[in-house]
Amino acid sequence: MQYPRLVNGNILRLIAQLMAAGLATLLYRDVIHPVGLIAWAVTLGLALAFNAQVSASLADADRRAMSMDEFRKHAISIVAIGLVWTVTFLWFGLMGPPGDLIVLWAIVSALIAGSALIVVTTPLANIVFTIITGLAAILSFALTGQFLMVAVCVIFMFVMTAGTIVASRTFLEARIAEAAIVEKDEVVSLLLREFEENQADWLWQIDTARRVRTVSPRFSFALGKTNEDVNGKPFLQLLSGETWETGQFHPSLHDLAERLKRRESFSNLLVKVSVNRAHRWWELSGTPMLDEKGIHIGFRGVGSDVTEQRESSEKIAYLARYDTLTGLPNRLMLNEGLGEALRYAQQWRARCAFLMIDLDRFKAVNDSLGHLIGDQLLAEVSQRLKEVVSENERVGRLGGDEFAIVIRDASEPGYVDKVANKVIERLSRPYEIAHHTLYVGASVGSAVGPTDGTTVEDLMRNSDLALYRAKDEGGGEHYRYEPSLHASAEERRRLEFSLRHAIERGELLLNFQPVVDAYKENIVSFEALLRWQSKEHGFVSPAKFIPLAEDTRLIVPIGEWVLEQACLEAVNWPAHIRIAVNVSGEQLIEPEFASTVVRSLAKSGLTANRLEIEVTESIFLRDADLARKALEEIMALGCSVALDDFGTGYSSLGYLRKLRFSTIKVDRTFVQGAANHHPESLAIIRAVVAMADSLEMSTTAEGVETAEEAEMIRQLGCKKIQGYYFGRPMPAEEARIVCQRKLDPSARIQPGSGGDEGRLYYTGK
CATH class of the missing domain: 3.30.70.270 (Reverse transcriptase/Diguanylate cyclase domain)
Structure with a gap:
């Protein structure tokens, strides 16, 4: 409240200081060397400039908290000005005649008194300036033997200090009283506004010529006019505003004019009016007046401003119809x-x-x-x-x-x-x-x-x-x-219905495709592949029902069943053969996925190091953090994680850096491309193998169907091979037999039968 008012007296204080400095310079121009006077004047100017800058920075202190640093800067600026003036007493005064010292004191005392009057809002600053300059004057008078002036200085300092405190207190009390009055006015205004808002209707009355005869003050106020300006004016002219001259009235005003012309009663008629070139919405009700003889003498009615309600309704209507x-x-x-x-x-x-x-x-x-x-x-x-x-x-x-x-x-x-x-x-x-x-x-x-x-x-x-x-x-x-799309949609609907009951009907089964060591050609693992033999639809391709299961989130219970059945089957194999199970992104974002893996391992008795979870890079697009957390929990159990179809989708080396995959599986498209001598596919396989080796990960080539392709994969450095050349997906019974011995390369499928669609059976020994 006090410090912001310093800005108002900045110019006046500066003028007073400069006038005092000018008088002091004239007084001692013959005593002090010009260089000394200039140096003193420049120093005073810098101190005054610093004080003015600090005062200006406090202009908004009434709207915020004043920091200690700002308070300290203001005090330093006052002390600096006071110290500059002490130089005049302890240097100029002692070098000049004793009489000049009294004149100098008169100049400074006038400056002190003027500052006390101008800057009454900051008493501390005035007191500090008074004490610094007063003590310097007392010391200079004492050194020159003018002890009477010492007493005068002491009395002056006491009077000015006490007067400053009293004046500042009076100012502060006045400002507090003023603030209290403003606060009371605001409270009264608020109560009045609340009353007016609760009593929002206006009264109006017009004669047969549609001229205003009587209106309530609130009606005139709503028009931005006084009662004198309104009385006698045409009612429609007041409502139409500047459009009265052009005749371009809003349709609602035409409706009002017609009702007045036909002398009809109306209620809650919404009218668009113009008030000071601003458009408002008024709600008017009126009824015709008749004298004792039944002769029409005008209209009387009430009105209210419903602009806010109208705008709110329009906004609600807009939100109901627009995004x-x-x-x-x-x-x-x-x-x-x-x-x-x-x-x-x-x-x-x-x-x-x-x-x-x-x-x-x-x-x-x-x-x-x-x-x-x-x-x-x-x-x-x-x-x-x-x-x-x-x-x-x-x-x-x-x-x-x-x-x-x-x-x-x-x-x-x-x-x-x-x-x-x-x-x-x-x-x-x-x-x-x-x-x-x-x-x-x-x-x-x-x-x-x-x-x-x-x-x-x-x-x-x-x-x-x-x-x-x-x-x-x-x-x-x-x-x-x-029209055929309806048939497809109906087929999809029927497939979804059947898929929901496939587990309980025992229609799902697992096939197992062997993965072999690229050099020894012995089986190191099997990949579990889901098949659906529906009673209603026959054999359904995985390419058809797996996306359907993911879209409908049926993949979650189906995936739990696959994981459990795969583990139960894997315990029948030799201990060195592992089982690989594909996991969908929908399963990974389930909070209980890790618990599902633990239950499957516990129920089957399979050790965790024999279970490998296969995922594709697309799982990281749904929720990368959640997917990574789920896989880290699986790895903590002792299971391994393989990255399937690497390079075909959303490849990112960031995933390989954040997660320690056990295996990177090279997609069949690259294997087939390399077999056809496509340089891009060969380069990609070499790069994947080199990267996996450097990260201490294994590589598996998918889709190997011929001996030439198998040899090529060995030369490229892949450690494991999966494909029809070493075995098709087979039922669990055949997998138990096959995993006991080495595959026979003489019993491979014929070329050209690639892919794992349909019901596929192992043709080896």
Whole structure:
């Protein structure tokens, strides 16, 4: 409260100091050498400048806490000024005549008195300056033998110190009283505002000419006028504001004018008025007045300002129809737009269309970089979609990374394909977000109405089926709805239903494919491969039901069953043969995954070092930290972890640095590529082998089908081989027999039967 007022007296204090300095210089110009006077004046100027800077920095001290450093700087600046003036007494005064010393004291005492009046807000500063300069004066008078002036100085110091304290206390009390009055005014104003808000209605009355005759003060205040300015003015002119001259009234004012003209009562009529060029919403109620003879004499009524309520309602309505992140229409508004497009198409025998858009690889961005980057990406996608569509289309967000476009008129041949391809091309361009370059394509499914559906629900469902087909084909494509897609969806639904009961019906079984030492050709492990022999659908390819299980999270209970059965079977093999079990990312993010492994090992009696968990790099895209933690828990049990399909997906050396994999499995595509003498595949295999050797990891080559391929893999340095050349996936009974002896290379499968789809049986001895 006190220190900020220093700024107000800065200029006045500076002028007083400079005037005093000028008088002192004139007084001693013949006594002190000019260089000494200049040096003194410069020193005083620096001290004054420092004090002014400190005072200016305290201008906002009433709005914050003042630090000890700031308090200390201000005290130092005052002491510096006082010390400069002590020089005049202890140097100038002692070198000049005694009479000049009295004049100098008069100058300084005037400066002290003036400072006490100007800077009454900071008594400590005045007292410090008074004491420093007073003591210097007392000492100089004592040294020159002017003891009467010593007494005068002492009395002056006492009076000024006491006066400063009293004046400062009076100032402080006044400011406290002022603050209390302001606080009371605020409380009274708050109570008045609360009363007015609870009693929000205004009274108004007009005559037959629609001129104001009586209004309440609050009505005039709401118009920004006084009662004198309002009385006698046309009612509609007051409400229309500056639009009165142009006649461009809001429709609500026309409605009010018509009701007044027809002398109708009205209640809660919402009217848009103009007050000082700002638009407000008023709610008016009125009833016609009649005299004792039944003659119409005007209107009287009440009104209130409902602008805030109106804006809140509009905001709620906006939020109900628009997506908050992207600002695009949401599912509700898209449904309405599609319904209008269908009615238009049926009325004019035209066509409309609905495009459902899903971003490719968005989940990988969201999981790896976080939801903040994901939200920024969605906002950028929405901006690009706005740029793509024309007035004939309406784009919106369905939720997540799904968007949609309603085409009002899609009668032109190829129009839907044109819009879809434009969307895919535009969304597939790179994005620069937070110093990251991101690539996410888009898949589009479309349905045309009324050909592909006569209702909103039909078109949305059918476009969703087409989108699912586009995603199933790898993404980045546009697929139009076809009736056959219903059959595929129905088949998927039936497969899902059967898969939910596959374990209890005993339809799942495990096959085991041997993994052999590349040089000794003896079996070192088996990989457990899941097969489904459905009673309703026959043999179902793993490529078909495994993705279905992952999408529906049925992979979690199925994976637990596979792990348990694999361990139970592995205890029947020799102790040096291990079992490898593939684990999905959906299983790893389960909190109890490690407990599931422990239960399987305990139930089967299999030692942990004989169990190898195989994972792919894609598990780290879902939740890298959670996946790594789960694998570390498995390793702590004594199990080993293999990295399967390395190099085919989201390869990152960071995973190899953070986790000690026991084995890196080279995908069959590289093995087949190397067998066909593709230099890229050969280089990749050599690089993987060299890297694994340096990290003390083993390597397994998958998909080896011929003796030439096996020899090539040995020469490239892979330590283990898996493939049809050494054995197909086989039932548990055959695996028990085979693991007791070395495989017979004379009983291999015929070339050209690669892959492990279908029901495969071991053909060795």
